[in-house]
Every structure is written in structure tokens, then in C-alpha cells.
Amino acid sequence: MSTKDKLVFSVSREDLLYNYASTFKEIFHFTPKSDDELSEATGVRFQETLGFDFENETSPKLRILQLSDVISGHLDEDPSQFSIFVSLEDIALGNRSIIFSKPVDEITEPLDFKIDLKSFSEFGFYRGYIVKCFISRTTSVDPNESKYWSKSNILYQSEFIVKSTVDEALFEIAWTDFNDQKERKDLLYCINWVSDDVSQESHSQTFQVVANNDLKSQFKRLENNSLFGGLTIRLIADRIICELAETTLQYADLECEPLEGSLHEKMQGLFSDLGLEFNSEAIRYQSGDATQILDVRLRVNKAIQVHHLMASTLMDVKFGGFRK
Structure with missing residues (x-):
């Protein structure tokens, strides 16, 4: 070789x-x-x-x-x-x-x-x-x-x-035993506002979504219900998010840059996803008359519903053959 x-x-x-x-x-x-x-x-x-x-x-x-x-x-x-x-x-x-x-x-x-x-x-x-x-x-x-x-x-x-993509921007649920017997029986959740400083405090220090601990297991069953659970959860989340959005529009400090992690900063991201400009809507909300405020609320509520696919989710609900 x-x-x-x-x-x-x-x-x-x-x-x-x-x-x-x-x-x-x-x-x-x-x-x-x-x-x-x-x-x-x-x-x-x-x-x-x-x-x-x-x-x-x-x-x-x-x-x-x-x-x-x-x-x-x-x-x-x-x-x-x-x-x-x-x-x-x-x-x-x-x-x-x-x-x-x-x-x-x-x-x-x-x-x-x-x-x-x-x-x-x-x-x-x-x-x-x-x-x-x-x-x-x-x-x-x-x-x-x-x-x-x-x-x-x-x-x-x-x-x-x-x-x-929006979970960090909005809220976590704090399951709580309500002391008031009427609330314990019939109250599902509420938003506990701790501070109105939505711009310079962390969102976790501004508010807390409190839910009825007695209904926690029922809430889980609802989430897992393939017939109408998704729609019901969207309806609850939609109402919470609308309140967070409106309160932030009302109290946002537009003269300074919002703190990272504040509700103001997180709502800016959400409004971008909604196709709205947060500062413009906040200016109208804070300086406008009653009619302008109602117009902003209408526009924001409609955008949030569309973002959460409310109508198409209802359209997909199958009612035929359901038994209690």
C-alpha cells in the first residue's frame, strides 16, 4: 500500500x-x-x-x-x-x-x-x-x-x-374566607383597592383581586367545563379588567414615566394590544366632561370584549343535549 x-x-x-x-x-x-x-x-x-x-x-x-x-x-x-x-x-x-x-x-x-x-x-x-x-x-x-x-x-x-401574554399585566386571585355571612354566601369576588397611586407603586401594592374561598372548588369545576366554562370565565375576567383599566385611566400620572411593574405601565402594554393609545385615552378621561368620559369607557370596554373573543366564544357554545 x-x-x-x-x-x-x-x-x-x-x-x-x-x-x-x-x-x-x-x-x-x-x-x-x-x-x-x-x-x-x-x-x-x-x-x-x-x-x-x-x-x-x-x-x-x-x-x-x-x-x-x-x-x-x-x-x-x-x-x-x-x-x-x-x-x-x-x-x-x-x-x-x-x-x-x-x-x-x-x-x-x-x-x-x-x-x-x-x-x-x-x-x-x-x-x-x-x-x-x-x-x-x-x-x-x-x-x-x-x-x-x-x-x-x-x-x-x-x-x-x-x-x-397578559397574565403578568393584570392580576392574581387571592382566595379569602369572607367574615360577613351574606358576603360568604353570595359574593364571588371583589377588587380591593389599596392605593390610587397606579403610576409609581407596584401593581401588587395597588390592588388585590379577592375571591370567595368557599367557591374555589366550584370555580375550578367551572374552568374545566367544556360546554360554557370558557365563556363564563371570560365574562368574569372581562369585568375585572375593565375596572382595572378605568381606574388606571382615572388616576394615572401622565407627567412622569410610570414605574416598571406599576399598573399604569402594564396597562400601557394592554392598551397597545387593544389598538388604543393609553395616554390619549387617559387625557380624555381626566380632562373631559361626563360625555367624553362615557365615550372613553365605551371604547375601552368594547376593545376589551373584542380582545377576549367574547362573541365568538359564545357562538362556539353547544347547548344541545346538555343535562344538568
Whole structure:
């Protein structure tokens, strides 16, 4: 054989990335749709407009890689003392549940875990959900035995968010036991305004949407009702958002730049989505006569209804064959 001849060798092997993790960042991979490619990227992974059917239109999937070497090598800890936990949280309701757990040393190869959203009857997913994956001690030990001695200590956490595009801009529900018996019987929710400073305070310090805790389970059933639940939830959300919008128009300080995270700043984004210019509408609301104020309220209410697809949602409701 001539020395000028070239010999080419090739070696086939599996990509080690998908057999084990070399860093904590590589442990958890996620996709909001099981047919899509998994990625370790955290944070917001999927967004749709308010009213999107997250329960039926997404099929979240996790891949958990073997990580014993990461814990023993990076932390000098015994991997058998730790477990992987996965929680699912309903963004709108604030409900959270541990949906998966497994000791670290039992994960010896990549583990794929599909999350069946339909199996969580107590969740509605109206505004999306959060999947949190974390590593912590399986059981607590004496504090002298380890730096990570409590099962509440989290070694590492990845958070994957699937949400509506306007959820952060508006409100969270605070479920409350009403003291007044008449309210406890017949009041569904109310907006508790703490401050009128909608421009220079965080929106969470300005107001709180308080809902009747006695009706929480009924509210969940309503969210999951395929016949008219979506329409009813939209009607409730529409009324809340209209009040938030009108109050912000009334009290917004138009002479200064709104604080990031304030209701004023968040409403600017919402109005942009509605096709309206917030400052122009606020000027009319604050300086106009009664007729102009009513005109602004009409225009805003109509735009919010259209944005939430109110009429088309009612059109899709199927009444035939319904039985109580």
C-alpha cells in the first residue's frame, strides 16, 4: 500500500449529553409540546393570548438526565440522599402540586416524563402553568451532617413557564374566607383597592383581586367545563379588567414615566394590544366632561370584549343535549 493513500477511521457513539448531565444546568430539559425538541432553557417557554386552551393545545414533556456524578463531584454529597421533585402550578388559581418524585440514584438513564394536564381536575390552566423541577434532600438530617441538611433546602431548580401574554399585566386571585355571612354566601369576588397611586407603586401594592374561598372548588369545576366554562370565565375576567383599566385611566400620572411593574405601565402594554393609545385615552378621561368620559369607557370596554373573543366564544357554545 502506498504511503500516499489515506486511511479514514470513524467511531460511532451516543451523544453523552443525553446520557448524563455534567452540570446542574443540563439536568432538566423541557418542551411545551411533546413533539417539539427538548431544551434546557428556563423561564417563559410558550406564550399565547388570554383564552388560549392550554390544557388541550399543549402537551408538556420533561427529560431528566442522570445526575449522581454531578452531586458527588460538584458538592461532595451522597446522591442516594437526594431526590428529584417536579411540581405543577396553575398560574391563575395559584394551586401547586408535586406531580413527580424519584431518588437521584435511581435515575441511571435519561427519563422522559409526559405531563397529562387533563388528569388534574382541580386545575383550570386558564392563564397557563408553571413546571418547576428541583433537587432536594429526600428526608432531613442533623444540621451537622451536611450543608444541605433540610429537605426544604433546594440544591438546584429549573422553572419552565407556559402562560398567556397578559397574565403578568393584570392580576392574581387571592382566595379569602369572607367574615360577613351574606358576603360568604353570595359574593364571588371583589377588587380591593389599596392605593390610587397606579403610576409609581407596584401593581401588587395597588390592588388585590379577592375571591370567595368557599367557591374555589366550584370555580375550578367551572374552568374545566367544556360546554360554557370558557365563556363564563371570560365574562368574569372581562369585568375585572375593565375596572382595572378605568381606574388606571382615572388616576394615572401622565407627567412622569410610570414605574416598571406599576399598573399604569402594564396597562400601557394592554392598551397597545387593544389598538388604543393609553395616554390619549387617559387625557380624555381626566380632562373631559361626563360625555367624553362615557365615550372613553365605551371604547375601552368594547376593545376589551373584542380582545377576549367574547362573541365568538359564545357562538362556539353547544347547548344541545346538555343535562344538568
